[in-house]
Amino acid sequence: MQINRKLIPSKLPTxxxxxxxxxxxxxxxxxxxxxxxxxxxxxxxLVSLSISSTFIRRKTTMVTSINATATGGAxxxxxxxxxxxxxxxxxxxxxxxxxxxxxxxxxxFLSEVRDNRASHNCWxxxxxxxxxxxxxxxxxxxxxxxxxxxxxxxxxxxxxxxxIRHFGGIKLGTGGLVRAYGGVTSECLKNAPTRLVKSKxxxxxxxxxxxxxxxxxxxxxxxxxxxxxxxxxxKDGTTMVTFKVDFDKVESLEDAIKGSCGRxxxxxxx
Numbered sequence: 399m400q401i402n403r404k405l406i407p408s409k410l411p412t413x414x415x416x417x418x419x420x421x422x423x424x425x426x427x428x429x430x431x432x433x434x435x436x437x438x439x440x441x442x443x444l445v446s447l448s449i450s451s452t453f454i455r456r457k458t459t460m461v462t463s464i465n466a467t468a469t470g471g472a473x474x475x476x477x478x479x480x481x482x483x484x485x486x487x488x489x490x491x492x493x494x495x496x497x498x499x500x501x502x503x504x505x506x507f508l509s510e511v512r513d514n515r516a517s518h519n520c521w522x523x524x525x526x527x528x529x530x531x532x533x534x535x536x537x538x539x540x541x542x543x544x545x546x547x548x549x550x551x552x553x554x555x556x557x558x559x560x561x562i563r564h565f566g567g568i569k570l571g572t573g574g575l576v577r578a579y580g581g582v583t584s585e586c587l588k589n590a591p592t593r594l595v596k597s598k599x600x601x602x603x604x605x606x607x608x609x610x611x612x613x614x615x616x617x618x619x620x621x622x623x624x625x626x627x628x629x630x631x632x633k634d635g636t637t638m639v640t641f642k643v644d645f646d647k648v649e650s651l652e653d654a655i656k657g658s659c660g661r662x663x664x665x666x667x668x
Contacts, residue, residue, distance in 0.1 A: 471645060473526075473555040477593045482586035486578050488566025489517075493586035495559045498523060504530075504558050517565035520579060522546040523558035536563075536579075540572055544580030552587040556595075559583050598623065598642040600668035601651075605659060606636050612658045617641055620651045 476497040483492050494511050498504045504523050512519040520541035522531035529549075531542025545559055561579055570578055605613055617625055622641040629637050643651055652665050 472594055472596045474592050474594055475554060475556040476587075477591040480586055480590040482582060484582050484585065485566075487568040487570060487574075489568065489570070489578075490564040490566065491578055491582045492562040492564075493559055493582040494562070495557060495583075495586050495590060497556055498525065498558045499556055500525065507558055508560060511560050511562075513562050515564075516562045518563045519560060520545060520563070521558060521560040522549055522583070524549050524554075525556055536575055537572055540575035541579040544576045545583045548580045548583035548587065552584070554587055554590075554592060557587070559586060596644045596646065599645050599648050600640065600642050601648070602638055602640040602666040602668075603655065603663055604631060604633075604636055604638050605663065609659045610637070610639075613639060613655060616651065616654045616658060617643075620644075620647050620654070622651070 476495060479494065479496040481492065481494045483490065485491070496507045498507060504525075508519075508521060518534045518536055518541065520532055520534045520536060522542050522545035523529060524546065529546055531546045533539070533541040533543075541561070545561060549557060549559060561582055603613070614625075617639075620643055622643045625639065625641040627637050627639050631638050648667065655665065656663055
């Protein structure tokens with residue numbers, strides 16, 4: 399795995415569309431984006447994300463990027479967006495965490511919640527083996543890096559955290575900044591609701607019409623999704639049935655189909 403470290407200056411759009419109260423150490427559950435109610439029907443088996451130079455605002459921003467592909471499987475992500483606030487030596491830190499599934503959704507989330515009136519809008523995200531982080535003008539390594547470390551320690555994937563700081567007039571020092579940014583990120587994620595996401599494996603099998611009942615029974619038992627039939631197989635009395643199933647059910651479903659429909663069947667996995 400090759401790691402490229404580089405500075406990418408540019409400018410981001412600014413907007414702020416959230417509300418908070420002023421009770422410190424209070425967690426808010428925001429419903430503007432709720433992936434628990436609208437989960438994706440599938441997760442790609444291969445994730446290959448490019449780096450966009452329009453994602454960073456200040457020249458002093460630190461970026462760490464990894465170009466990698468991640469195989470499918472199961473991962474834990476946030477059920478929905480979560481906010482955590484804390485005041486440290488008169489500076490207000492607002493951590494906002496959200497599930498993301500690609501760089502585009504990360505850009506959209508950052509553009510939505512960043513506050514151009516704030517002193518700093520630092521952030522970090524993790525998508526499989528790829529991660530990026532930004533100090534947004536704080537001393538190098540004091541914000542984005544500890545935020546990413548907190549994400550890594552949480553065990554949550556496909557997540558982005560933005561920490562907005564309103565400076566209160568007291569400097570925290572290098573160590574204080576590391577503890578502040580890493581700490582509010584950890585607190586934000588610690589009690590956040592999560593959900594397990596499983597990759598779906600596309601499969602297909604060609605069967606005769608008289609076996610469709612048995613096949614559909616197995617597909618229903620294993621909760622297969624996106625089931626479709628194609629009668630244009632070039633053979634009389636046969637049809638191609640395609641479907642998607644959780645990655646950890648593939649072998650069991652294959653054995654069940656062959657056990658009920660015939661061992662000579664050949665299942666195709668995309």
